[in-house]
Amino acid sequence: ELPIVKSKYIPDCVIGRTKVWRKGKETITDPNSLFPKDTLQYYIRDYSTENQSWSSKIFHLISRLTVFTVGMGCKFFLKGINTTVLHGEKHLEAALSRPSSQPLISVFNHNSCFDDPGLMGGILSVSQLADYKGMRWSIAASEVIYTTKPLSQFWALGKVVPVVRGWTPKQPAIDFLIERLNEGAWVNIFPEAKVIDKHFDGVYKWGVGRLMAECRTTVPIFLPIYHVGMNRVLPNPQIPGEGQPMVIRPGNLVTVCIGEPVDLSDALQKAAKLSEQEAWPFITQEIQDSMQKLEV
Secondary structure, three states: OOOOEEOOOOOOEEEOOOOEEEOOEEOOOOHHHHOOOOOHHHHOOOOOOOOOOHHHHHHHHHHHHHHHHHHHHHHHHHHHOOEEEEEOHHHHHHHHOOOOOOOEEEEEOOOOOOHHHHHHHHHOOHHHHHOOOOOOEEEEEHHHHOOOHHHHHHHHHOOEEEEOEOEOOOOHHHHHHHHHHOOOOEEEEOOOOOOOOOOOOOOOOOHHHHHHHOOOOOOOEEEEEEEEOHHHHOOOOOOOOOOOOOOOOOOOEEEEEEOOOEOOHHHHHHHOOOOHHHHHHHHHHHHHHHHHHHHO
16 A cells, blocks of 8 residues: 555545545445446446346435435525526536437536535436436545445445545546446536635646546537536635534525537547647646636
């Protein structure tokens, strides 16, 4: 595991080459360990369920209920006790109506710990929330919410898997998402890698560039989504050491801007001539530039 380094994101957390520990306890870092055998292929939208085992059917039933129940709860929080204004809804509708083999990558700015699943309830219809196979896959920090097996299983049922902030883009979480993209899935990601209250002045993490570069079936649709106001619905800690607020605040306005799908075919052709260490940041910068244009 050497070298073992301290996490720059979370106190009491150390990171090794293949393992992560928080407060002396190992966190879960392998997405595949959270899904029973004979399970993942049945998330593919057009995959036949003729030979699906009963244990797999039960897992998928619970997953369907988890996605829908959490999504509807978030819809109540975002549209019931708060107000969500959505611009560019037609771009989202077009992306979700894509052919079953067409992968989709959406990028959100990270304004609050409640961005996902919160915004999914705010921007998706009831029928879209019920379509658990079409629902996005996403990632969340291993050292934050994958600290126990039961809690980790809950996130997996909601199609969220652990990523390690501090490892390179060549890690299990990105490998897992590439496999899902090659099956035509939707992947939603936060390349800032942390919650930012205001404008982000940093550089996106290269994992999103690797996702785009290594999708082998066809060029993924890239959908930029920028939002403001989620940090009022669930505020962020204001001072170092303050705990994360857990109570949703009512009476706030959330504005979501969904940009036009961006064709990155030219960028991918240029990146194909570069090394991995050059290609991933190159594509990532194209994605960040698109998000910045949408923000403006």
